[in-house]
Amino acid sequence: MSKMEHFRRCGLVLVMVVAVLAFYTSGISWEFNKEEFEFRSEEPRPKIAKIEISSKISSKLQRVAPIFRDMRTDKCIHNITAESGFNFSADENTSIHTCFRKNLNVIKMYHASNKRLDWNITFSFFTFLAKKPNVKIVEVGGNVGDLLPKLVRVTGVKKYVVLEPVPSFYEKLKTNIKQRSLTHIVTPYNFGLGKTDEKINISPSGVATSLKKKSVSDATETLLIVKVVDFFIQLGIGCHRLDLLTINCEGCEFDVIEMLTSSSLIKQIDYVQFQPHASVFADKKKYRFLYCRLRQLLSRTHEIAYEYPHVWEAWRRKGIPKP
Template sequence: MTSSTNCLKLGIIIVTGVVILLLLLWSNNDSRRLERTRLLVIDSRSYKHIPEIQLDMLKNSNESKPIVESLKRKYGEPHISGIQTVNSELTPEEKERFRICVENGPRDRDQNGSKFWPNEQIRRTHHTYLSRDDAVMMEVGGNKGDDASEFVRLYNPRYIILEPLEEYAKILAEKFKNNTRVTVVNLGLGAKNEITMVKIEGNNACATSKFSSVQGETPLYVTNSTEFLLKIGLGLFDIDLLTMNCEGCEFEALETILSTTLVEHLRNIQFATHSTIPGLKDPIQRYCRIQQLLLRTHRPTYQYKYIWENWRRRDLS
């Protein structure tokens, strides 16, 4: 065996060890150790061909060695990124704004519904920058594709649609099967990897939520938001618009994303707020905390509090 072969094997062992160590740090719940932990980006080589995220990834996502091996098989060698966890503790100024936000929360929630719905098309027409040929958009909660059809008609960006219900993911895949710029993934975003049994509720399942108090027989697939965004390579490229309409998942998804510098690679973040779902804990307090953390990197470009709003990265016009 040549010395170069030995060196190569040693290098692979060292790299693998470093990757496993970083993943162990990532999964540690000690906030002090996590404060500036460097995270991983999986280089998909080209965001034009977003890699498929299969459901079997959920089975080993909490074990360091299997996930490293699985990621390397599916996406190639991982790369150390500049993505880091951040200190999410609010400053005194943020705490004061948070207090005022909570105090005004019930009033704002009551008033803004009637203001938004006459202008609801803003959630689609507000994003003319998506007409760029290289624009990238991600939608969380695709349902049967009403919003997606409009975004495609208006702008036709490179489009990643996440839908956690298999039946509706299949509807989306069929609807956009002839559009190579659209990728459909049968997952939702949240705080952890889980499968929740839910009851289909609302017209075309539009009110189906993992936070519902009614348990059903339909699986709803959710993955950790940061983990998913790292897998597709966010940090090596920016997403022009992340839009979320997912019956309460926006709370967990935003809280998880805002715990890292991945948020800096989201040019626009648009979300509906479902703060009246009975099973959702402390919606007003969580909404107000999200507002303060978003203000660090983004600014609102339209806002109907607790209903729909868009935040744009501060360096963008």
């Protein structure tokens, strides 16, 4: 056999090997490209709401007391600006896409996070706040008040505001606050937060009650929802910093954080802790997109303090020292 013939046969074998490998991996490549195509061409994509900063606070919020002394809310309104963050840069889009691909199996990641999570972290992580004077905390989605006494104990917080929109839960929350002798520290309000002011009828389903998930219960309660930005301005966050915002509201975390990051208010919050809720979304692809977009929005002003993907995570404002 001549050298030319030998090289020809070797080349033919190499071509056949490459062809076989291409055949067996084509399904994998096609699936990836299909997923990538669906991500990039998804229509309609969840849109970021354009923020409107009211020149005057809604009458629905007049009963909400600022958490800072000697402060007039109307003086803070003009400190808040809308952020031009509705369009992502090429690098940010790449980061969102990478996150979207990384979180293909949300359920598997949830169980992995749940397995290694110490659930005490939602309050034990913030023990360093006890060294600060006049700590202020806001909790969105207080339910009946399981987390707040723990945060009060470990942080020495002076002002704690908790929101619970479901009337039946709110009554239990008020009772628990009174029984724990925390009325001088904790102020509860019976409304939730959203992109717009509205009233919603809902059938409560325990701790999993969500505005984004239908319930089979026949009992119906009416929930009051107020604008995210208006509420935080009324508290006085436009003029002062908030030490911790903790959110566990069965899906409303996307609206709350999205609206805060769409304004300069997010720069006034040192720590944002939240629990993502994939379970309230029938469309897991939409959840993944919202989750990845939310993280990208937060990354503009904050950095990860701790994370257990799809269970609990906390973000620290950039520029403040680590505890």
